[in-house]
Amino acid sequence: MKARVHITLKNGVLDPQGKAIQHALGSLGFDGVDDVRQGKYIELDLSTTDKAAAEANVEEMCKKLLANMVIENYSIEIE
Amino acid sequence: MKARVHITLKNGVLDPQGKAIQHALGSLGFDGVDDVRQGKYIELDLSTTDKAAAEANVEEMCKKLLANMVIENYSIEIE
Amino acid sequence: MTEIIWENNPEITEDLVKEHGLSEDEHQLMIKILGRTPTLTELGIFSVMWSEHCSYKSSKLHLKTLPTKAPWVIHGPGENAGVIDIGDNQAAIFKMESHNHPSYIEPYQGAATGVGGILRDVFTMGARPIANMNALRFGSPEHHKTRHLLSGVVEGIGGYGNCVGVPTVGGETNFHPSYDGNILVNAMAVGLADQDKIFLSAAAGVGNPVIYVGSKTGRDGIHGATMASAEFTEDSEEKRPTVQVGDPFTEKLLIEACIELMSTDMVVAIQDMGAAGLTSSSVEMASGGGVGFTINLDEVPQREEGMTPYEMMLSESQERMLVVLKPDRVEEAKKIFVKWDLDFAVIGEITDTGNLTLNWQGKTVADIPTQPLADNSPEYDRPWVKTVAPDTIDPASVAAPSDLGEALLKMVGSANMSSRAWIWEQYDHQVMADTIQLPGGDAAVVRVHDTDKALAISTDCTPRYVYADPFEGGKQAVAETWRNVTAVGATPMAITDCLNFGNPERPDIMGQFVGAIDGLREACTVLDYPVISGNVSLYNETNGTGIHPTPAIGGVGLLKDSSKMVTIAPKNDGDILVLVGETKGHIGCTQYLDIIEGREEGAPPPVDLEIEKRNGDFVRAQIQNGSVTACHDISDGGLFIALAEMAMASGKGMEIALNNGDVPLHAYGFGEDQARYIISLPADKLGEINSAADKAGVIIETIGVMQGNSLDIKDAMTISVEELLGAHDAWMPSYMSTES
Amino acid sequence: MKSAVVTFPASNCNRDMFDALEKITGQRPHEIWHQDTDVPNVDLIALPGGFSFGDYLRCGAMAARSPAIKAVAAHAERGGNVIGVCNGFQVLTEMGLLPGALMRNRSLKFVCKTVQLKVENENSTFTNAYNQGQVINIPVAHHDGNYFADDETLARIEDNGQVAFRYVNHSGEATKDANPNGSQNNIAGIMNEQGNILGMMPHPERLIEDAQGGTDGRGFFDSIINSLN
């Protein structure tokens, strides 16, 4: 199965990258961009076919490695 | 409106970050991870309310800045 | 008096005061200063200003006793960083600071923002930063968090320093279980300025505009300063205060913009927003200049909506500065910040009231006399008990190892003595193209751009010595930086210190602090090596267990002619190796005793400062007159380790015969007697050096010659340099590539 | 030789490049700010190392879209010489002036150390002062120097002799251990087909005086000067 994980910064945590992208878009003449936030997107190919197990497993991976729980949130989709 | 952009590496392009994550997951005892690919996830807040215009605009942003078309693909969702 | 608006203001209860870390006495003093009950914003301001971190309330009394003056000291403690004269109207500006607690919670960002903060302290004075250093202590390598913390801290330091383009040229790294729950991340920055272009923080000129520049203010690290002043418990990890995220890109722009601004004559005063952000910067600038500040908080650039005055004043968002400009120069200054894409806002002006007056949404939310806030901050004479120094261990009582060569290999490949290349290769240590002594030597050396001069920098402390005997350990920390700076041929000029200790409310910990300060004072005095800046970090404890007392010292020296610099690597076969200083085989508290015998015991080696000075001055003179081809001081691990390090650095072997008399060879070789160096020289210089040593009253002895491919020590070992390198280089990469 | 150095926000080797050019050519280079829309008439434009725009989003991405870059491209179009060192190399690939891309180092870690490079093509504008196959020391300092190109591109640049420098060991072999970042074919620096644009990750400007530990970087600049005569 495939797991898709989104890792984003928690609210209120400064996002220097997002800020810089927003600024760069402005200089390239793109108007009306009020905010930009950058996160990570991770795709995992899992050998299991048990959706619940996959979900629990990926949850563990996020907590242990993929996300930095001090400043980041994660969300998981399994398919 | 919100635009969500996923930027992923093209097939065949080496992904050092994905490889490293896969390896690290293995050493942490997570079995059955066949492949990992890492990409970027960018959220944009747009002031327009015209979905088609937003889509076209973000498409331009991807081509001009957000993605490197030599190695990356992008996909856009508007909401 | 201004009418203080109470709307939206909670009642200032005793609990609320307590939560802000203020004692009852401090609460009463605050009321006395204000002449009334504080507003919430005012309570927040008092609490951070009177926190241990900002007020030095437990340490002030003792810090005052440190020597801070010398003819070459331009500004000592009291400014953002210390300043020394390095000739030709140039000045070196430096300081070291801790970022311990944030780095334990989030190692990458904690360490990164530590680097950012110390850089601002240096460039706020008008200096271009030219070198970063760090002093790091982690828990035992076996502790389950150590790898994660080490990798995050190193990446964070590199991530920030590399991006801003200031070379990270050296540091020190120890592992010890006492840091398991409380690592130490101390960062030092060194900058260069012209002496007539040094900027201070004292504000002046009623009516002058107060300008905010840099990044916007968010809700980051609110209460960081009070956190840095509180002991850790298991659940402070859970509370996870909003972590400050560093933005090195903005910092780089800020450095360039500030340097550009300061090249004009527009600036009256300037101050970075460090711990306690807008609060400490505005209070220090106002009280320092004996003036008042009126600030309109609505003008503060804000990253988030709905921020309260309390939040704005206590936010520790990074990459911000406060500037007082001359009148009518606002537009001109603004152009510079617009060019560098930084926020720029006029947020207030200088008044003659002496008060910090904060307005927000048409109301006054705080009105505090700054002089009493700054000057009447609490000062404690905390009770302390002297540390009882352990007995000296008789070298003859420690059995010899079965194989001296194996012992040496084990030591060069141990956690605490192995190569740190894994760390420094993650730091850009050559950007600016002036690094002329790379990491791995005794001191880092960076050229003063476009001159023949260079600065030598070293950070040092041996916490196990300080723990055993704070006074001797304190002396030793200073002496070791002095020795390291000397060993490259530089003249030691001054130090910065970062004093990391446990809970000062415990008399035994306070005793460590007082003892160490006494040692620092004595060493600085005898070595003519004043303290010009520093930082105190207390409450480094977890669940009541304190760290080893760690007064990290950053020493800086000057090489007037950088072509005279030497490294630890002898270059030529046939060079003679000479041991400088007396070897008695002091075995207590040594690396040998710890690594080979598993004993952390005994008195540390005593430091005779007179001999230290005599030997160092002799060695430096020989380097400066060109007699010496390489030099290495002898510290951790003793003579054998120093020889091995020289052999590894040069890739060449040596043949050594020691005259150990009745000292057992293992104690002679691994003992950590102080004030010693190994120098290498061409054979034809030997006569000259011998007579110079005689004249100076310095004990020296020829111990061998550079030759072959092995470290060959008579009656002790023959080990190929390759094997030494294998063990030395392997530990850290292999440790870091295994998962915990 | 007349030269110019482009500075982007958070370039940090611009002064190093400037000083190296000044010392070696004896003439002060021009300074180009990223927002300048025209560039002086010079023999060489250098894109320096550093972290333009923080290296946020992708290294070199934002710099490659700045106003001065259009003028740099026009200069290259006219046959003018352009070099990009480290971040400058990343900018050149992002601009599409050089093929391929620079990905995160295989180790995922920043790497700063002195490496050995083999000179692959002694006839080029940028290497003629060295000998074919010569092994030189040059420092690297980067987080994203892992050169990637698709197979076809890779074959083409190899066949055309566009590879200028390769990471090797002391004996001149392009081994895995000698490769500090995982680059394909151990590629450290490449040129465009016309041979007037070069990008490389290592920093020749950091090794031009004995005090810096050697002078192996000088040959690079000397080559460009030679090629103008």
Ligand SMILES: Nc1ncnc2c1ncn2[C@@H]1O[C@H](COP(=O)(O)OP(=O)(O)O)[C@@H](O)[C@H]1O
């Ligand atoms: N241990 C110390 N030894 C000498 N000076 C010290 C020490 N600790 C702090 N100082 C000095 O006290 C002043 C205030 O320090 P600090 O609050 O850390 O500065 P900042 O507010 O700039 O971060 C500085 O001038 C600093 O150099």
Ligand SMILES: [Mg+2]
């Ligand atoms: Mg400061």
